[in-house]
Amino acid sequence: MTTKPQARTKPPAAATGTVALLIGTHKGAFVLKTDKSRRAWKVSGPMFFGHMVHHLILDPRDRRTLLLTARTGHLGPSVFRSTDFGKSWKEAAKPPAFPKAPEGAKGRVVDHVFWLTPGHASEPEVWYAGTSPQGLFRSEDGGDTWAPVSGFSEHPLYSQWTGGEQDGTPDGPKLHSILVDPRDARHLYIGMSSGGVFESLDEGADWRPLNAGCRADFRPDPYPEYGHDPHCVRLHPLAPDVLYQQNHCGIYRMQRPAGKWVRIGTSMPKKVGDIGFPMVLHPRDPDTVWVFPMDGSTVWPRTSPEGKPAAYITRNAGKSWQRLDAGLPRSQGWFTVKRQAMTADAHEPVGLYFGTTCGEVWASTNEGRSWRRIAQHLPHVYAVEAAELGR
C-alpha cells in the first residue's frame, strides 16, 4: 500500500443553489426539482419510459452532462448521454460489452449497466461503468465509447474473485461502488456483489482484494480473502483515507493506510441490526454517516425491520447511532431502499433523500431529523442521486 495518509481537507462551503433529484426506476427516469428553499418539489418525466434505468448521474465536473444507463425487457443494455439536462439524448456509439469469446468458448454478456462513476477531476472525459455480471468499463470520450478495463476483466483470478451466477444478487451479480481517489486518478476501488472490495493503484492494470476484517458469514470460512458482498462502499472526498461500507454482513469503516475493515454496526440496536443497502456520507464531515437498515433475519425480507422505517445516523464514525424516523410511517411501512436509492445534497443543513421499491421518494432538509414524502406512485426506484444545479 503506497497511498499515504493525508490530513483532512478543509470542507467546501455549503451549496446554496437549486437541487435536482435524478431518479432511476424500473420503468424510466424522473427528475424532481426544487428551489433553494427545498420546500416544494416538482416531478418531471418519465424519460426513457419503459426502460430499466439503473443509474442517472450529473457530471459534477461540468454540472451539465447527464449519463444514464438503460435496458428494456427485450432490448440489450446501453448508455445514453445528454448535454442539455435531458432535453435530448445520444446513445453511446459503443456501449459497455465484454470481448467476443474465442470459437467454442462461452463468453460473458452484459445484462445491464448498473453503476456509473465520473472519472477524476483532472480527466474530464473519463467515466467508469460497472455491470451485471461483474464488469468494469472505462470511457475516455465522455461516455460515447466504452472498453473493458482489461486488467480487471482479464485478470487470472477474475473467475475466482467473482464466483458464479449463484453468488450474485437476486437480479444478477454486480460491479458497483466504483471510487476514484480525489488525490490520484490512478487509485481506484470497486465493490462486487459478490466478490468483495478490490483496489487498484495503477488505473486498473492490476487489482487486489481489500476485505480483511470483513465477515462473509454465508461462506464456510467467515473471513475469506474475497467472495464478500459489499452492498455499498463510499470514500469521503475530504478524507480519502476513510472508507465506509454497508455490507451484507454489517456496517464497516476502514482508515487507510491500514487495510482492515472495522465493524462499526455493532453499536446499532440489536433488534434493528446493521444490515442494509445504501450508505450516505456527510459532504463536509467524514465522521457523519447515514444508513437505512433492512431486515436481514431469517429469509432476508430486505424491508424495514418490523415495518417501521428509519434512517440511522452516526456523528462519531460509528461509535454510536441515533434513530431518525420522524415523519416516516410508525407501523406497516415495509420499505425497501436499494443501494443507489439514498443520497445527500451539499446544503446546510444537509438534505437527505431516498426512494423505495414501491415508488415513493422521501426527503429531509434537516439531516434526517424529520422526513416528508415528496413523490409517490412512481415505478420501483433503483437510484436517487442529488444534483446541485448551482443557480
Added chain:
Amino acid sequence: MKVLIPTPLRSYCGERAEVEAAGATLAEVLEDLDRRYPGIRFRMIDEQDAIRRHIRIYVNRNEVRALGVPLANSDEVFIFQALSGG
C-alpha cells in the same frame, strides 16, 4: 430485402415498421441494418453474437437461432419482441 422492425426498435429507424437491408446471411443483413441505423444491432444481438433472450427473428415463417443462416433477396426478415414479463 425487407426487414420488419418491432416497436421497441423503431426509434432507431425513424419509427418505420419496415426497412430495407442487404446481405447474403442474416449476420450480413444485421450488419447492414446497423450501418443504416447505428446502435440497432446491439440492442437485439449480444456481444457473443447470440440473439438476445427476448428477441425472436424469423426468416419468412421460420424462426432462426443463428446468424449464419443464408438469405436470398426475396426473403423477408421479421424481428419480434418476445414475451418478457413485467
